[in-house]
Structures are given as structure tokens and as C-alpha cells.
Amino acid sequence: xTRKQAKIFPLIALFATSFFLLMERNSxxxxxxxxxxxxxxxxxxxxxxxxxxxxxxDPNPTKTMKxxxxxxxxxxxxxxxxxxxxxxxxxxxxxxxxxxxxxxxLYKRYGSFPQVIGIIKNSPAxxxxxxxxxxxxxIDNRVARIMSLVxxxxxxxxxxxxxxxxxxxxGNKTQEVNVEKTLLFKDRYSFMPAKGTSGILKIHQLYSPCxxxxxxxxxxxxxxxxxPLILDLRNCYEGDMEEAQKLINLFLKTxxxxxxxxxxxxxxxxxxxxxxxxxxxxxVIWTNQATIGPAEAVAGVLREFKKVKIIGxxxxxxxxxxxxxxxxxxxGLLLTSGIFYLxxxxxxxxxxxxxxxxxxxxxxxxxxxxxxxxxxxx
Numbered sequence: 001x002t003r004k005q006a007k008i009f010p011l012i013a014l015f016a017t018s019f020f021l022l023m024e025r026n027s028x029x030x031x032x033x034x035x036x037x038x039x040x041x042x043x044x045x046x047x048x049x050x051x052x053x054x055x056x057x058d059p060n061p062t063k064t065m066k067x068x069x070x071x072x073x074x075x076x077x078x079x080x081x082x083x084x085x086x087x088x089x090x091x092x093x094x095x096x097x098x099x100x101x102x103x104x105x106l107y108k109r110y111g112s113f114p115q116v117i118g119i120i121k122n123s124p125a126x127x128x129x130x131x132x133x134x135x136x137x138x139i140d141n142r143v144a145r146i147m148s149l150v151x152x153x154x155x156x157x158x159x160x161x162x163x164x165x166x167x168x169x170x171g172n173k174t175q176e177v178n179v180e181k182t183l184l185f186k187d188r189y190s191f192m193p194a195k196g197t198s199g200i201l202k203i204h205q206l207y208s209p210c211x212x213x214x215x216x217x218x219x220x221x222x223x224x225x226x227x228p229l230i231l232d233l234r235n236c237y238e239g240d241m242e243e244a245q246k247l248i249n250l251f252l253k254t255x256x257x258x259x260x261x262x263x264x265x266x267x268x269x270x271x272x273x274x275x276x277x278x279x280x281x282x283x284v285i286w287t288n289q290a291t292i293g294p295a296e297a298v299a300g301v302l303r304e305f306k307k308v309k310i311i312g313x314x315x316x317x318x319x320x321x322x323x324x325x326x327x328x329x330x331x332g333l334l335l336t337s338g339i340f341y342l343x344x345x346x347x348x349x350x351x352x353x354x355x356x357x358x359x360x361x362x363x364x365x366x367x368x369x370x371x372x373x374x375x376x377x378x
Contacts, residue, residue: 074148075110077336079320081148085330090154094238095207100181101157102164104130105237105290106149107316113137113145113169114152117316118235118290124180130168132361137174138167150334153237157181191218196374198225198281202232203247206239206294211246219250219277228282230373233299234312234364237292241321241340244294245270248301250278257301260321260338268321268338284373287312287355288364293319297340299353304342310355311372313364317352 073082083091093099103123108114113135119126136144139155147155156164163178188210190202201218203210222229248257249272260268285299285308296315302308321338339349357372 070146073333073335078109078149078318079322079334080336081150081334083151083332083334087151087154088330088332090158091332093159094154096159098183099157099159100161101184102179102181103184104156105235106136106152108149108152111145114149118237118288120184120235123184124182128177128179130166130177131170135169136166137169140165187213189214194230194370196227198222198227198229200230200232203236203295206236206243206247208243210243211250222278222281225281228284230284230286232286233291233295234286234288235290236295237290239294241270241294241297244298245272247298248272249274249276251281251283251302252276252279252305254305256343257305258297258340258342260340262338283308285310286369287315287353289313289316289361291315296348296353300342300348304344309357310353311357311369312355312359313361314354315352317348317350319348
């Protein structure tokens with residue numbers, strides 16, 4: 001073993017020890033290890049010693065360190081992850097308006113293949129035949145099973161329009177297609193009329209300036225409407241809670257919509273303090289299995305406060321507060337630091353939002369949603 005390689009194991013041990021101490025101090029209730037810190041460190045030391053002394057060949061230092069980082073962080077929960085330099089670059093660009101995308105929405109847990117849970121209509125992915133239920137095994141020759149959920153979405157989009165090679169599994173068959181990337185939406189939202197309603201307001205991404213643009217373009221036209229407005233949150237899997245609060249605040253004014261619970265039971269209260277411009281307008285909300293994160297919070301809060309009917313499919317329950325930490329080598333950590341509860345105390349993390357009227361996953365057409373919606377708002 002070279003001198004450089006001999007140094008790598010103490011470095012891994014030091015990182016792991018520091019990481020366990022950080023998690024012991026900052027972890028959410030329910031995530032702390034069943035082993036005591038001392039037993040965990042002893043076990044870690046034993047594993048490192050066995051690798052150093054008994055593994056068949058000298059491990060590659062860079063690969064070993066990166067693997068240790070990823071294993072430690074990615075296994076914490078669905079959203080926490082270690083990001084290498086390239087992933088950090090992509091993460092920093094994720095909210096840009098000119099990012100081009102394939103139209104695939106995924107869900108995965110640690111160690112599993114990501115599964116397609118949503119396809120944007122008329123997107124390049126849909127045109128190439130990728131379907132809900134498919135499993136993605138590789139993205140541009142990167143093995144998808146060892147990627148985090150965040151990474152899989154980051155590598156399906158970029159500023160350029162270079163096609164992406166996607167290998168997917170359907171049944172017993174593996175297929176590979178080159179998928180173009182394009183600007184999927186003209187804006188963060190869209191609006192269309194629908195008979196018997198005040199229209200369908202579809203939210204594509206809950207990033208700024210989504211609500212600001214709606215206030216300028218759509219909200220003035222809705223103030224005089226009497227029929228129910230349909231808030232379509234299907235396939236809204238990207239966004240932040242600040243923008244979600246602004247969207248909720250269009251329909252609701254209250255000092256407390258819910259809270260993030262952090263380590264030690266500390267509560268970060270979320271509010272909607274401004275006057276609600278559409279507080280008198282009746283709402284119906286559409287969800288599906290790809291309504292994720294802040295969009296789930298919007299659905300849950302509006303149902304709790306305004307008794308809004310939710311129509312669609314249960315959501316996955318990924319409403320969480322995350323902190324990003326830059327590391328010295330240009331990589332980074334994305335850690336879950338709080339999980340979301342409604343004002344009533346109902347936890348959305350891992351539970352999601354259950355619809356009042358359920359639509360089967362194989363029959364989620366616009367007409368199906370409309371047929372289910374109109375009787376509920378008479």
C-alpha cells in the first residue's frame with residue numbers, strides 16, 4: 001500500500017466520525033441510530049481495519065472516499081445526498097428559466113433503480129416512448145441505482161440541448177433511447193379555460209417569479225370569477241417553500257399555515273401574512289403521484305384551512321426543509337433539516353396528501369379529472 005493510500009483510511013474514519021457527530025447533534029427525531037455513538041465508531045473502525053488488512057487489492061483513494069461520502073449521506077433519507085463537483089454545478093443552475101429538460105419525473109430510494117412516476121405531456125421523453133412505471137437503469141452511462149433522487153433529476157436537464165442516453169427497464173426488457181432536451185414550459189405556470197369552472201391554473205414549477213407573474217397576468221382576471229378555480233398541481237415536483245407560501249397566500253391569510261420540525265422538536269412556523277386576493281374563490285385541487293415537495297404542502301394547507309376537495313392520486317410525502325453545505329473540494333452535502341407538519345399537527349413527510357376523490361393511476365387523463373371535479377363543485 002502506498003503512503004497516499006495508507007492515509008486515506010484515517011481520512012475516511014475522520015470524516016465518518018465527524019459526520020456521525022454532526023448527525024447526532026442535528027438529526028431529526030426518528031433518524032438517530034439505534035446503536036450508541038461509541039458502538040457505531042467501534043464498528044466503523046473494525047470495518048476500516050478489515051478493508052485495509054484483508055481486502056484483495058489496495059483501494060483507489062479517490063473512489064473510496066467518494067463512495068464513503070455517498071454511502072453515508074445518500075442512505076439517510078430520500079432527499080439527503082452527497083453531490084460531486086459536477087452535480088453541485090447542476091444543482092446551482094436548477095432554478096434557471098432556460099434549463100432544458102427531458103420531461104421525466106422520477107422517484108427512488110437508496111440502492112434502488114429510479115422509477116418513472118410522471119411524464120410531462122408532449123415532452124421529448126414521452127415522444128421517445130418512456131412510460132410511467134418504467135425503471136431507469138442508466139443516464140448517459142451513469143448507473144442510476146447508485147445515484148440519489150436529486151442527482152437523477154439533475155442529470156436529466158442542463159443549459160444545453162445535447163441529447164441524453166437513457167436506458168430503461170420495462171418488464172423483462174431493457175431499452176435504450178437518446179432523448180432530446182427542450183424548454184418544457186413557456187412560464188412556471190399556465191392557464192386554460194374549462195367549461196363550468198373559472199379555468200385551470202396549472203403550476204409547473206414553484207420557483208420565483210411564478211406567483212409574481214401570476215399576480216400580473218392571471219389574478220386580476222380571476223377576482224371577478226364566481227365559478228370554482230381548478231389548481232392543477234400534477235407533475236409539479238420542483239420548487240421551494242417560499243414560493244409555495246406565496247401561492248397559498250393568494251387564497252389564504254393566516255399567521256400559521258404549518259411548521260417545519262427540526263432537531264429537538266424545535267418548530268419553524270410558516271405564515272401567509274398578506275391579504276389574500278382570491279380568498280373568496282372556491283378551489284378544487286388536482287394531484288398525482290408526481291406532485292412532490294412544496295406542491296404537496298400547498299394541497300395539504302389549502303384543504304385544511306379552506307376545505308378544498310383534492311382529486312387525483314396520493315402524493316409521495318417529500319415535504320422537507322433542506323440545507324446545502326459546500327465542501328472545500330467543490331463538492332457538497334444536501335441534508336434534510338426539518339420535516340413539514342400542517343397546523344393541525346398532521347405530518348406530511350412520508351405520509352403525503354391523500355385525495356378526497358381518487359383517480360386510478362392508469363386513467364389520469366384531463367377528461368377524467370374534469371368529470372370527477374365538476375360534480376364536486378356544484
